[in-house]
Amino acid sequence: FGGAGIGKTVLIQELIRNIATEHGGYSIFAGVGERTREGNDLYGEMIDSGVIDKTAMVFGQMNEPPGARLRVALSALTMAEYFRDQEGKDVLLFVDNIFRFTQAGSEVSALLGRMPSAAGYQPTLSTEMGELQERITSTKKGSVTSVQAVYVPADDLTDPAPANTFAHLDATTVLERRISELGIYPAIDPLQSTSRILDPRVIGDRHYNVAREVQQTLQKYKDLQDIIAILGMDELSDDDKLTVRRARKLQKFMSQPFFVA
Numbered sequence: 001f002g003g004a005g006i007g008k009t010v011l012i013q014e015l016i017r018n019i020a021t022e023h024g025g026y027s028i029f030a031g032v033g034e035r036t037r038e039g040n041d042l043y044g045e046m047i048d049s050g051v052i053d054k055t056a057m058v059f060g061q062m063n064e065p066p067g068a069r070l071r072v073a074l075s076a077l078t079m080a081e082y083f084r085d086q087e088g089k090d091v092l093l094f095v096d097n098i099f100r101f102t103q104a105g106s107e108v109s110a111l112l113g114r115m116p117s118a119a120g121y122q123p124t125l126s127t128e129m130g131e132l133q134e135r136i137t138s139t140k141k142g143s144v145t146s147v148q149a150v151y152v153p154a155d156d157l158t159d160p161a162p163a164n165t166f167a168h169l170d171a172t173t174v175l176e177r178r179i180s181e182l183g184i185y186p187a188i189d190p191l192q193s194t195s196r197i198l199d200p201r202v203i204g205d206r207h208y209n210v211a212r213e214v215q216q217t218l219q220k221y222k223d224l225q226d227i228i229a230i231l232g233m234d235e236l237s238d239d240d241k242l243t244v245r246r247a248r249k250l251q252k253f254m255s256q257p258f259f260v261a
Contacts, residue, residue: 001150001152001162001172001173001174001175002149002150002151002152002175002176002177002187003151003152003153003155003175003177004155005180005182006031006149006176006177006180007175007185007186008096008097008149008151008175008176008185009034009038009096009097009149010174010185010186010258010260011149011173011186012041012096012147012149013041013042013068013260014186014259014260015043015045015052015094015147015157015260016029016042016045016051016055016092016094017037017045017049017259017260018125018259019092020046020049020051020054020055021049022052023050024094024177025054025073025090025091025092026030026054026055026056026083026089026090026091026092027054027055027056027061027091027093027094028055028056028057028058028076028077028079028080028091028092028093028094029042029055029056029057029058029076029094030058030059030072030073030075030076030077030093030094030095030096031057031058031059031060031061031072031085031096031100032060032069032073032095032096032097032098032100032101033060033061033062033072033097033100033104034062034071034096034097034100034103035062035066035109036059036061036062036063037060038096039061039125042057043057043115047259050180050189051225054198056076056079056081056259058072058075058076059072060072060104062100063127065154066083066105066107066108067104067105067108067261069101069103069104070101070105070108072101073098073101074132075129076095077091077093077132077135077136077144077226080093080136080144080191081135081144083142084138084139084141084142084143084144085139085141086247087142088141089142090142090143090145091143091144091145092145092146092147093144093145093146093147094142094147094148095146095147095148095149096148096149096226097148097149097150097151097153098148098149098150098165099150099151099162099165100151101128101129101132101163102125102129102148102161103161105122105124105125105128106121106122106125108122109122109123110122111233115249117152117160118160118257119159119160119162121161124257125160125161125164126164128167129164129168130168131203133165133168134168142257148165150165151174153256154225155177155190156175157224158176168190168193170196170197171193171194171195171196171197172193172194172195173188173193173194174188174189175188176188176192177186179251182251182253184255184256185256185258186256186258188254189217190218190254191215191218191222206237212239214250215244217243217247217250218247218250219226219250220240220243220247221243221244221247223245224236224243226250
C-alpha cells in the first residue's frame with residue numbers, strides 16, 4: 001500500500017527478481033492500468049535475469065479501454081489456476097496495481113449507467129473485489145500466493161478502494177511518504193504494516209517479542225518527533241535520547257539496496 005511515487009512497482013519488481021532467481025517456481029505478473037514504460041522495464045529485467053521462461057505476463061495498460069483493464073487481473077488469475085491445477089505448481093501472482101482494477105470497474109459501472117456509491121465508486125465494489133480475491137487459494141495439487149501493489153489515493157487508507165482490499169490480505173506492507181523523503185528504501189512503515197503470521201505460535205516467542213519491542217521503540221520515537229522539532233534533542237531526557245538513537249538505527253537497519261533499482 002502506498003501513494004504515488006513511493007516505490008510500489010520497484011518493490012514488486014525486486015520481489016519477482018529475488019523469488020525467481022533464488023527460489024525457482026512460476027510467476028504470473030498482471031499489469032493493471034499502469035504505465036507502459038514500467039511494463040517494458042519489467043520485461044527487460046526478466047530477460048536480463050534469465051527468469052522470463054518461468055514468468056507469464058499479462059498487461060492492460062492505462063491507455064487500454066476500461067473493459068480490458070478490468071479483465072487483466074482475472075485473466076492472470078486464470079493462468080495461475082491453470083499452472084496450479086493442471087501442472088501442480090506453486091505459483092506467485094503479482095498484481096500491479098489492484099487499485100486500477102477497482103478504477104476500471106468504476107468506469108465500466110458508469111458506462112452501464114449504475115448509480116455510484118461512496119466516493120464515486122461502483123456499487124458492486126465489494127462483490128468484484130471478492131470475486132477476484134477469493135479465487136486466490138491453495139489446493140492439494142498446488143498453491144497460488146498473491147503479492148499486490150495497492151495505490152492509496154491521497155495517502156488515505158480509509159478510501160473505499162484500499163479499505164476493501166485490506167480485508168482479503170494476510171499481510172499488508174504500508175509504504176510511507178515520510179520515510180521515503182528521508183531517503184530510506186523500501187519506505188516500509190512497520191507501525192502501519194501488519195501480518196497474521198506475527199503470532200508466537202507461528203514464529204516463536206523470541207521473534208515475536210523482538211518484533212513487538214522494535215515497534216514500541218519506533219512508536220516512542222514517533223511520539224517524540226514533535227518535541228524534537230520544536231525544542232530540539234537537548235530538551236529530551238537521557239532515556240528518550242537513547243530511544244531516539246535506537247529508533248534511527250532501526251530505521252536504517254530496515255533498509256536495503258535493490259537489484260532492480
